[in-house]
Amino acid sequence: MIPLAHDFTGTTVLVFGGGPVGSRKARRFAREADVIVVSPAFADRDFGTAELIRAAPTPAEIDGWLERTEPALVVAATDDEAVNDAVATAARDRGILRNRADRAGERDPGSVVVPATVRDEPVVVSIATGGTAPALSKYLRQEFEETLSEAGSMATLCGQLRTELKSRGVDPKRRHEIVTGVVSSSDVWTALGTGTSNCPQVIEDVLDAELSAGGDQQ
Numbered sequence: 001m002i003p004l005a006h007d008f009t010g011t012t013v014l015v016f017g018g019g020p021v022g023s024r025k026a027r028r029f030a031r032e033a034d035v036i037v038v039s040p041a042f043a044d045r046d047f048g049t050a051e052l053i054r055a056a057p058t059p060a061e062i063d064g065w066l067e068r069t070e071p072a073l074v075v076a077a078t079d080d081e082a083v084n085d086a087v088a089t090a091a092r093d094r095g096i097l098r099n100r101a102d103r104a105g106e107r108d109p110g111s112v113v114v115p116a117t118v119r120d121e122p123v124v125v126s127i128a129t130g131g132t133a134p135a136l137s138k139y140l141r142q143e144f145e146e147t148l149s150e151a152g153s154m155a156t157l158c159g160q161l162r163t164e165l166k167s168r169g170v171d172p173k174r175r176h177e178i179v180t181g182v183v184s185s186s187d188v189w190t191a192l193g194t195g196t197s198n199c200p201q202v203i204e205d206v207l208d209a210e211l212s213a214g215g216d217q218q
């Protein structure tokens with residue numbers, strides 16, 4: 001399986017099942033999508049901004065929910081296998097992405113896995129174990145949370161630096177060398193970590209060095 005990034009902004013995500021798993025998926029997708037959770041009962045959990053609809057659809061009624069709500073993704077997170085089967089089949093027949101919480105292993109196209117994710121905007125890391133050990137995905141996610149703590153600032157810095165270098169007409173090969181140098185500079189990582197530096201200052205320092213190096217070459 002190959003991870004892809006998908007923007008759910010402006011779409012609907014429909015979740016069947018209001019247990020701990022349904023609530024986790026609801027929170028996850030509510031970052032971007034309008035989430036609807038359909039369930040006869042809801043666990044005492046945080047469902048984010050999701051709309052909660054109290055209903056217990058039979059397998060035969062599932063397709064009607066998909067027709068009415070037109071979701072981009074459907075999550076099957078009930079404890080009723082027949083309902084989860086019906087969700088997967090109806091979504092497949094309508095060409096809608098689907099996530100089954102009660103299955104691991106091989107999947108047909110359009111049947112997606114939700115990996116554990118660590119975010120330090122705009123950086124995101126996804127972890128999956130091929131369904132072998134979801135608890136390990138969670139553990140590694142927690143480990144990565146520390147490692148990634150300055151990655152967002154580094155990404156922002158590099159983005160601004162690239163824009164600045166482009167506007168000064170620095171050629172792509174040299175630009176690549178400079179940005180790669182910044183990303184692997186322990187001084188820059190330390191500076192970002194201790195808050196003793198900020199983007200404009202690092203950019204200024206890099207440009208100063210670059211301009212003087214350019215001058216040496218001429």
Ligand SMILES: C[C@@]1(CC(=O)O)C2=NC(=C\c3[nH]c(c(CCC(=O)O)c3CC(=O)O)Cc3[nH]c(c(CC(=O)O)c3CCC(=O)O)/C=C3\N/C(=C\2)[C@@H](CCC(=O)O)[C@]3(C)CC(=O)O)/[C@H]1CCC(=O)O
Nearest residue numbers: 101102103104113114115116128129130131134135137138
């Ligand atoms: C990463 C995460 C994302 C999320 O769900 O948001 C996620 N599971 C998480 C936690 C977790 N899941 C389970 C436990 C209990 C311990 C254990 O059994 O290991 C814990 C730990 C806990 O809850 O503490 C049990 C479990 N999970 C699945 C089954 C069905 C089966 O295996 O057949 C069963 C057995 C059910 C049973 O026996 O009844 C299936 C899937 N779970 C996946 C994702 C997909 C594969 C990801 C991968 O490749 O690693 C996949 C295939 C489908 C999917 O859901 O997309 C989330 C961590 C979120 C975080 O970061 O905090």
Ligand SMILES: NC(=O)c1ccc[n+]([C@@H]2O[C@H](COP(=O)([O-])OP(=O)(O)OC[C@H]3O[C@@H](n4cnc5c(N)ncnc54)[C@H](O)[C@@H]3O)[C@@H](O)[C@H]2O)c1
Nearest residue numbers: 017018019020021022038039041056057077078079101102
């Ligand atoms: N992917 C994962 O990370 C993961 C983790 C644990 C368990 N699971 C699997 O996912 C399923 C859900 O896990 P859980 O811990 O939230 O279970 P749970 O039993 O606590 O919750 C199931 C929910 O489904 C609801 N439900 C029952 N019939 C329904 C219907 N017809 N329509 C809509 N909702 C209905 C119930 O009211 C309940 O709220 C489990 O059966 C298990 O197989 C997956």
